[in-house]
Amino acid sequence: MSSESHSDQFHLPTLTSSLFDPEEDSSIHDPNGVVHGSSSAHSQPSDDVSIRAHTASSQPSTPSSSGYVAEIEDVALQNEIQELSIHGDDQYIGKPHRSDEDDASISWRKRKKHFFVLSHSGKPIYSRYGDEHKLAGFSATLQAIISFVENGGDRVKLVRAGKHQVVFLVKGPIYLVCISCTEEPYESLVEQLELIYGQMIVILTKAVNKCFEKNPKFDMTPLLGGTDIVFSSLIHSFSWNPxxxxxxxxxxxxxxxTRQAADAILQDVADSGVLFAILMCRHKVISLVGAQKATLHPDDMLLLANFVMSSESFRTSESFSPVCLPRYNSLAFMYAYIHYFDADTYLMLLTTSSDAFYHLKDCRIHIEMVLLKSNVLSEVQRSLLDGGMRVEDLPPLPRFGSSQLGQNRLQLDSPDRLREPNSGIGGDAGLWHFLYRSIYLDQYVSSEFSSPINTPQQQKRLYRAYQKFFVSMHDKGIGPHKTQFRRDENYVLLCWVTQDFELYAAFDPLADKASAIKTCNRVCQWVKDVENEIFLIGATPYSW
Known part of the structure; x- marks a missing residue:
């Protein structure tokens, strides 16, 4: 129990599954249809509990905006939440292998990280694990907690139960909840819920809210039929995709x-009425061109790429599918022509016209011809095999001469003389990995993982360390910070934020600070030297 000051206790009523009305409701037309080839037909894709509540401002690590954070006092409910995922792992990409699970299943309770989506009437919409319909009672409990606090004129944002966090996000008639014991920051879990909601909008648009206005008991589940893999893939990316x-x-x-050649042909297509033309290799961008004054938010890019890559039907034939870009216009569909050139490389042409299939097909044929003639596709495959930047290849920083970094140089906070870096496992000074984000371009580059970080578990651990570092650097309550240096049993972590870029670097835990700082300066210079190869330099900056 927290020792901090709290407001008066309040009691939740007994929560039962009777709060959920299983009555079947009418549904709207499924917008998740896909046209393949030249076809015009669409295919369907217990107990009383006592909670002490206090405002977020009373605890530094809680949400900074208004809303209730709660510490659960009721031992039975606390154990109920803690048992959800004490011993399990969250490395499964999808849930079909255990779709028969419910809240009474031991395997379901052992998961480390659950995600739930439900309606404001308590109807389950999506669950990461288990069968949504078998979780109706659990969804009703979550809905009752949200409603009880809202009836008191506030909103619940976070509940702590031992090592578990229960994070709530209310989006109109749609409630999203995460129950996690992964020690990820609250801010990260909220952003993950935001992305899950965004993925839902990609498929349905925000206009689905109108269905709830007409019928509060509206059942949204049929509209998302067959899209479990899309959400599972997105949730899996929370453990590896920066x-x-x-x-x-x-x-x-x-x-x-090579990139200029790809840009030129996509620009020709954009000038012919295409809103966005995007050439991708897996989750990485090869070229992106937008019509005049049209900008694509990076989150929309992430959600759109996840939607395409996790849907097997897009790989088998050219497709024309309605999609919504939440950051561009969350209330309307646009239409995406999608075609895979090979197993990894695909083209997305987005338009607002629902009858543009044949025009976009002609555009694709022209694009493919030029890409083959200019050897862009073969260069893409070569780059895929070669991989990205490796810490072992970090070039030395010239001792004399002007540096392109100019004033952006990381300095020691003491007058100690910089020692020459010791060569360690990975890169110089024991550099294991780095992540560099260009603030102006909204693009990032991540080095390949070096030998000390060669298992999925080690990579996930570093990813989550970066995640915490990012939240800490951008904490509006005590920051933002310009630099941070941390050492623990796993790494030395150094972060540096300027008006132009952010750098996150991981070193051997025995690395010394002076060498780490010198190495970070070399990394920034290296990125600057090769920026034409790793960034879309001509891309429009995003003001969001």
Whole structure:
């Protein structure tokens, strides 16, 4: 129990599954249809509990904006939440292998991280694990907690139960909840819920809210039928994709001339009425061109790429699908022509016209011809095999001569003389990995993992360390910070934020501070030297 000051206790009523009305409701037309080839037909895709509540401002690590944070006192409910995922892991990409689980299943309770989506009437919409319909009673309990606090004129944002956090996000008639014991910051979990909601909007648009206005008991589940893999893939990316917390996208490394050739042909297409033309290799951008005054938010790019890559049907034939870009216009569909050139490389052409399939097909044929003629596709495959920047290849920083970094140089906070870096496992001074984000371009580059970080578990651990570092650097309550240096049993972590870029670097835990600082300056110079190959330099900056 927290020792901090609290407001008066309040009691929740007994929560039962009777709060959930299983009555079937009418549904709206499924917008998640996909047109394949030239076809015009669409395919369907217990107990009383006592909670002490206090305002967020009473605890430094809680949400900074208004809303209630709660510490659960009731031992039974606390154990109920803690048992959810004490021993399990969250490395499964999807849930179909255990879709028969419910809240009474031991395997379901052992998961480390749950995500739930439900309606304001308590109807389950999505659950990361288990069968949504078998979790109706649990969803009703979550809905009752939210409603009880809202009826008191406030909103619940976070409940702590031992090592577990229960994070709530209310989006009109749609409630999203995360129950986690992964020690991720509250801010990170909220952003993950925001992305899950955004993925839902990609499929349905925000206009689905009108259905709840007409019928509060509206059942949204049929509209999301067959999209479990899309949400599972997005949730899995929370453990490996820096774009999910950096709000930036990454590019496939390519020679400047190769990228220019791709840019030129996509620009021709954009001038012919296409709103966005995007050439991708897996989750990395090869080229992105937008019509005049049209900008694509990095989160929209992330959600759109996840939607395409996790849907197997897009790989088998050219497709024309309605999609919504939440950051661009959350209330309307646009239409995406999607075509895979090979197993990894695909083209997305977005338009506002619902009858533009044949025009976009002609555009794709022209684009493919030019890409083959200019060897862009073969260069893409070569880059994919070569990989990205490696810490072992970090070039030395010239001892004399002008540096392109200018004033942006990281300095020691003491007069100690910089020692020459010791060569360690990974890179110089024991550099293991780095993450560099260009603030102006909203793009990032991540080095390949070096030998000390060669297992998925180690990579996830570093990813989450970066996640915490990012939240700490941007904490509006005590920051933002310009630099941080931390050492623990796993790494030395050094972060540096300027008006132009952010750098996050991981070193051997025995690395010394002077060498780490010198190495970070070399990394920044290296990125600057090769920026034409790793960034879309001509991309429009985003003001959001």
């Amino acid at each position: 774009a999910t917390f950096l709000h930036a996208y990454t590019c496939l490394p390519l020679a400047y001339a």
